[in-house]
Each structure stands twice: as C-alpha cells, then as structure tokens.
Amino acid sequence: MAKAPTFETPKYREDRANPVMVEGSMAHSQPFVAAPDHQTDLGFPGELVENWEEKAVEKLGDLLDKNKALRVYLDSCVKCGACTDKCHYYIGTGDPKNMPVARQDLLRSVYRRNFTLAGKLVPKLVGARDLDKNLLDDWYKYFHQCSQCRRCSVFCPYGIDTAEISMAARDIMDHIGVGQKYSNEIIAKVHKIGNNLGLPKPALIDTMEGLEEDVEEDTGVAVRFPVDEVGADVLLVTPSADFFAEPHVDGLIGYAKVFHQAGVKWTVSSYASEAANFAMFIGSYEQMHKVAARIRQAALDLGVKRVIFGECGHAWRVAYSFLNSLAGPWDFLDPRYPKPQHILEFTHDLIKNGGIKLDASANDDMVLTFHDSCNVARGSRMGDVEGGQFIIPREVIKASVNKFYDMDPSTTCEKTFCCGGGGGLLTDDLMELRVKGALPRMEALQAVVDNHGVTHMAAICAICKSQFAKVMPYYGFPMDMIVSVHQLVSNAIILGDNK
Amino acid sequence: MSFLTIVYAFGFYGATALLVVGLVFKIRQYATTPAPLKIPTMPAPLTRQGVVLRMAREVMFFESLFKSNKWIWVFGVLFHAGLLLVVLRHLRYFTEPVWFWVVLIQPFGIYAGFAMVAGLAGLWARRILVDRVRYISSPSDHLMLALLSGIGVSGLMMKFVVHTDIIAVKAFFLGLLRFNIQPLPQDPALLLHLGLVLVLMIVFPYSKLLHAPGVFFSPSRNQVDDARDKRHLAPWAAELDAARDNAPATPAE
Helix, strand or coil, X not given: CCCCCCXXXXXXXXXXXXXXXXXXXXXXXXXXXXXXXXXXXXXXXXXXXXXHHHHHHHHHHHHHHHCHHHHHHHHHCCCCCXXXXXXXXXXXXXXXXXXXXXXXXXXXXXXXXXXXXXXXHCCCCCCCCCCCHHHHHHHHHHCCCCCCCCHHHHHCCCCCCHHHHHHHHHHHHHHCCCCEHHHHHHHHHHHHCCCCCCCCHHHHHHHHHHHHHHHHHHHCCXXXXXXXXXXXXXXXXXXXXXXXXXXXXXXXXXXXXXXXHHCXXXXXXXXXXXXXXXXXXXXXXXXXXXXXXXXXHHHHHHCCCEEEECCCHHHHHHHHHHHHHHHCCCCCCCCCCCCCEEHHHHHHHHHHCCCCCECHHHHCCCCEEECCCHHHHHHCCCCCCCCHHHHHHHHHHHHHCCCECCCCHHHCHHHCCCCCCCCCCCCHHHHHHHHHHCHHHHHXXXXXHHHHCCCEEEECCHHHHHHHHHHHHHHCCCHHHEEEHHHHHHHHECCCCCC | CCHHHHHHHXXXXXXXXXXXXXXXXXXXXXXXXXXXXXXXXXXXXXXXXXXXXXXXXXXXXXXXXXXXXXXXXXXXXXHHHHHHHHHHHHHHHCCCCCCHHHHHHHHHHHHHHHHHHHHHHHHHHHHHHCHHHHHHCCHHHHHHHHHHHHHHHHHHHHHHCCCCXXXXXXXHHHHHHCCCCCCCCCCHHHHHHHHXXXXXHHHHHHCHHHXXXXXXXXXXXXXXXXXXXXXXXXXXXXXXXXXXXXXXXXXXX
16 A cells, blocks of 8 residues: 555654644544444444444443443543553544543443433533434544553553453444444454454465475475374464564464474464454454354364464463453363463573574674563563563563663553554554554654664564554654564574584 | 531431442442453562552552652642541541540641642642643532532631631530530531531542542452463353353364
C-alpha cells in the first residue's frame, strides 16, 4: 500500500509532560465493520439488531454478573486524572476521548444510567447517558482506538484496566451486530482452517520444507521443520506470521535451530497452527475458549509432553495467564515443565546450562535495543521470578549480541509503550491511528539511536514486528530495523558438535 | 427537645442504616461476582502474602499513583491522611472515657484538618486548571469536592473561629449511641458540618466513593501470579468445559 498522505506523521514532542489536546481529532477513525458473514460465522447477529439499545444494556448486565473486574472498575473511578496522559493513542493524537478514563466513560455513562441509582435519578449530574446512535458510533470508533495494552492500569490507583472495559464494549457490540471486520474475519479463519492467515495444511508443509532447504543451504546443517509429527516431545505453537512474514520467519528459523541443537523432538500442528487468539481482542470468553481448544486437541492427538509458544505478545498472555483456565487442565503433559512454556524460557535455560553455544560476534554488525511487548510485560511472566518477562529476553539478547542499550526506563518494562498496532488494530484501515500511536516508542527509539548508535530493535511479538516494519518508515527508520529475538539467536548459535 | 435535634438524631440513624446496608450490598456484590480470568497487572506477586503487601502499599502509600503523577499523589495523600487522622480524632466525641491513643493524636488531628482541606483545594485546582482533568470531570466530581471541603472548613471554623458547645455535642452523640436523645446545640456551623456529614454518609454507597471498598476487589491488584500452576475457573466458565469434554472427539486432521 502506498503511503496515504491523508494525515501527517506526528513530530517528536518538545514538551513531553503535557500532551496537546485536540478535541475530535480522531473522530473520523474507525475500522471496517464486519460483513454479515463474518458476524454469523462467530454466532453473532449479522447486522445491527432492531432493539439494539435494549440488547446492549442486557448484554452489559450479563457481563457485569460474570466479570468482577468490569463491575469494580465501572464503580471505582474517581476521575483523578492519573491515567490521562499515559495512553500512546492520546499522546499521538491528542483526542481527549483517547484518554483512558474518557474512553472508559463512554461505557461507564451507560452503566451509570442503567445500573446505578444516581444515574437513574440525576443522570446529568453524574455523567450518565442513554445509549443512542451517536454514543454507539463513539463506542465503535474509540473502543477501536484502544490496543488493550494495559499501560493505564499500571498507573491507576485502583488498577482499573481499560483493556477490560474495551473488551466488554466490543463484546457488547458484537452481540448487537456491530463487529470489527479484521478481528472477526480472522477468528472465523482459525475456526475453519486453524490459523489467522488461512494457511491450509499443504501450504504449511510446503513452507516448512522450503525453510529446511534454505537453512541447509545456508548452514550446511539439516535442521528439521516438522509438521504434525506424532510422538514429538514438544508442540510448538507459534503465530502464523512466523511461517512467512519478515522478520518473523527469521525467528522461526531460530527456534528450529535451538530445538535442533538441543536435540529435542518438536513439531508444529496443522490443526492448531496459530498461537494468536484474537478472541481476546473482542472480549469473548466463549470464542477464546473455542480457539484455545484447538491447542488442547492438537497436544492430545500428537501425544506431546510439552507445549511451547513462539514469539507473540497477546498469544503469550493468553497462553501464560488464560490457557489453564480456557483449555486446562494440562495434567497429560510432563509435570517437570511449565505448562505452557515460552520459547525464550526454553532457549534461556539452554544458554544457562550450556545446552547451546552462542557466538555473539556473529551479530557485531548490529547495535540492539529491546521493545517490551505490552501483553508480555503487563499480562504475563517468564521464568520463576517476578519480572522474569523483562529479564529473560534481555539475557537471551545479551548472550546473542555484544552491543545492547535499553531505551528510557519510562518507556520499558512495565511502563513500556504499545507499538501502536495491538489489540486487533493491525489493519490498514487504521493506518493513521497506528502511525500516531507509535509516537512515544519512536521518540524513545530515536534517543538511543542518537545517543548509542542503535541500529536494530528486537521484539517478541508478531504484531509488534508487523506494526514496526510498516510504521517505522513514517518516522525515517528503515523497515528492517525491527528484528526477532530468535533471529539474533539464529545468527549467533553454533550448530553442530556441542563440545 | 427541639425539632432540629429530632431531625438530626433520626437523620443520623437513617444515614447510618443506609451507609451500612448500601456498603454491605456492594461489598457482597464485589465479593461474589466471579473473575473468569487471571488478570493481575504484571509484574505481580507470586504468593498470597505478596499480594497482601502489594495491596498494603497501594492503600497506605498509593504506590501506583506515585508512579503516575506526583501532584495528584501529594494532594491525594494530604487529603486522605488528613481525613484519617481527623476521623480518628473525632472518636473522642463517641467514647467516654476517651481512649488513650485518641488523646495522643489529638494535637495532630487538629492540624490534619488543614492538611485535608489543603489536599482538597489542590485536587480541585487540578480539576479546574488541567485541561485533561477538566475534560473528564462531571458536575458530581465538583460537588463531591464541595461536600468534603464544606465538611472540612465548617469543622475548622468551629475549632478556630466560632466555637460550639462541644460538651453538648458529645452528649448528643453519646445519647445517640445509647438510644437516649440529648439536645443538639443549634449553631449554624455545627448544623452545617453535621448536615454535610449526613449527606456524605448517604451518597457513599451510590457514588465514586465506592473506590474505597473497590480497590480491595480489583483483580489487577488482588490476584496472585500463579496461572500456570493453579487452574482458575469461574463456575459459569466450567459449563463450557463440560460441553467441550462431552462433545464427540474432533479429529485433528
């Protein structure tokens, strides 16, 4: 797609303390609405139902009874303002409805009107509103300007997580017939074919065979890329972008080399050929459950002992935090290993115990920094200590490269900024939002480029990688500046005799 | 017995009942609504004791707010710490003899009244002056600050400007506790002070003041990071598993 010149890439800010407010600046931004087919594939109504006002309130009531977080968060906000300058979309666009609290209030106002005494008696006084077409339009626009990155929840004195609110709002909208094309189309593909891309089994096998040939040509070592191998020890579940997108595929080559060198028998499954679970983005437990069930089924059918996830941010949140709930119990797997495990935990252990050897000088043409992906940083963990999700990727990178510099600590670890494309927003119809939302990350990147000569930024999320490859050129960075962490491992790993 | 004494006496009985019933209802609702998934904001403690510490830091030191914004933190701490001391100091009007430690904090409690009002003034100034906070404010947010400031200022007035018959006030409240209504002094400052407190008690369970019990039930703060080790399952979600496990096996091919 050509650069659409309909918007300007934001300038780096002089004053980072006070983002400039521009009311209505993103009121035109919304993703394509799901076609009736994409809706009915997931069991949602094809188009806006007749009595949608009632149905929406009814669904909200249902979610309030099912989800403690939603109930507590809708009641607890005191409008202190702590979150108002924390969202990358507010920073990048200045639209006040992108302040986390203002975004929440789009739903909270309807909650107050229908479920609280004050909202029923004195709606104007407490900011309570009936859900009308205008407000529904705002829901659709602004709940699709939230990447569910949870950065606001770090700073909220009550831990109010806007992700929970926007998930609920999207779930309600799906149930009245207003879904988002991008996410719903993809979820239907997973139900039908097994992955987000709609890559069927023959194409998957073909791709993996091609990779085997490439790696052998490149290294002289016959590294295997197995598909559907019954009796393998490890089921690798990785985002389908890893099968062909750049730089994702270089990461997949890295995992294969690590498995090869560790002598661990692994396989991917053509039935569960996707780590991503976009059902999280649309806030549907039922859909998440259905997508996750494929992984359980594949693990049972292939008779594996372990399940390992590839580099993918929200997939790791679903895997680490939700998979036991959604698709457990995992009592049929080997109890000696975490269920499931992250590929970085696996590689990190091997580096520690000498199972693989790395020659960091292989990456001496690069100076690295690391982008903490939001769902890994604030929605999951790695290893067995609090904050392991920050330590382990950095240790693997530092073992693979000689030159590494972290970005400004107000933009890393738990305070990391979203890439701008998470939460089901990685679609071309939201390009302006994606470019603007990347602003704070680009500012922090520019600083390490200027101060330390950083040439590459590593990430561990398929969405981050695709988003940065697309968006970085708007800020004057080359698209291949974004790399997979296992791409660095792949370059540095010493194949062959381990002695 | 004056008419006003009767109004205030029954006002306090009624407001107390509303406050207790309202809070019990909300707390029970928070406690019994299931949390279907593990969503602690990471990094999160790996043990229950760790969560108790995290929550303690949150409610005693406003840890997250400190990370977020030092001005809101300063004003928030001034107000809440001030309010806490002031409330504890007021126990002297409900106890006879006055508890030892209440006597000890008496001098601090008086200055805490100033801290409380200063904190409120700071928060109110932000609500008016900072464009982002102004944008998110509803009339009720200003009214709540007005209510709390009114309580604080009228209290300070009685302490430092127009004294009331504090012995009689104490007799009134001890009387309430013993269901033996005693006359309430009829000073405007006192009547305003107590009237605003009545309003506060009544609106508490129906307003954003629910953040006080709410914070303890916030899943992003009160959950242990142990999702891989312990299966967390909401009762309504278990039904989906039953459907899965009873369905005819889907072949993986």
